[in-house]
Amino acid sequence: MTTNPININEEFFIEIKKHKSFNELSELKQEEFENLFKQTLHDAKYGKWLINKSEIVIDGNPFASGTFSTIHDCKWRGLDIAVKCPIYKNVLNIVDLLKEIQIWNTLRHPNLVQFMGFTFSNDNLYILMEKVYGNNLKHYLNNRTTSNNIYKNKEIITQLINVFKFLHNCSPPVIYRDLKPENILIDKNNNNIKLTDFGLSKYFINDDNESYNMTGMTGTLRYMAPEVYLQKKYDLKVDIYSLGLIMYYIFTNEQPFSSYNSNSMDNYMKMEDVIFSTIKIKNIHLRTIINKCIDKDPNNRYNIDELYIDWINFISNLPKERCIIS
Ligand SMILES: Nc1ncnc2c1ncn2[C@@H]1O[C@H](COP(=O)(O)OP(=O)(O)O)[C@@H](O)[C@H]1O
């Protein structure tokens, strides 16, 4: 199949090249950026997910924000959707969004926020996605109106495990690397979870020459696996570690390491024999599962398929949920 040569005379690219942040990049990095942009443009045109900016109307006020971006309501072809825009319009942030698009556009799962396309103006880039009506998990847990109910918790965690079963079994596997409550949305209409933010996701290719050092150590340390913090080589099991701490948070309604400061956190990460206590989890079977997720040694930690089996076994042995009729 032949494809049209890529027209790189896009206004966007010409504008970006004028940016100070572009000229500060090495020649190699400039070339990398140019290729990434060309590739994304090509894939988007071919896959019909390049959207003309004139088709969308973005609400000027964001309804949410993250570390590097703001999230706005948006109208597109009669639909109410959401759009992600970088806060700082420098080349490195645009590169991050392009990388996010490259991976996100290939993923489809009921528990992932649906990527819909991308568009750009003179000097900015926007990711269009399904809007989730609800809150992120952190907000949800902090404002739970219902009691901490094992059956509701079970639903949330089962969906989370399912989505990681999907990501880790892709070919090549997708390593998410940024699992934290802020990136998990709960749809208030049906309580379904939707994972968002593929900003740190990567295809995991088990190649000794490839380094998986997390650049810049962005994000919160709370859910970060010790091997990432210690800048060791790491693999898909970093997601399992975060998943274990999120399970702890959901079942106790208490953020892990809530009493730690940066010194005690550093200590925990560096000292092999310092472990995180899960004593607040009263159910022994559940506590064993969580402990096996958060084992500091990745060799002793579950992989996703092992976790899935133990989790299904655990939930199938729970007493049936009683229906109370008042
Ligand atoms: N599709 C969406 N629908 C509703 N809320 C969203 C959506 N995407 C993100 N959010 C909210 O915006 C916040 C920031 O989005 P995120 O993609 O995580 O940005 P960042 O990459 O800057 O961290 C999330 O924590 C979430 O609360």
Ligand SMILES: [Mg+2]
């Ligand atoms: Mg985020």
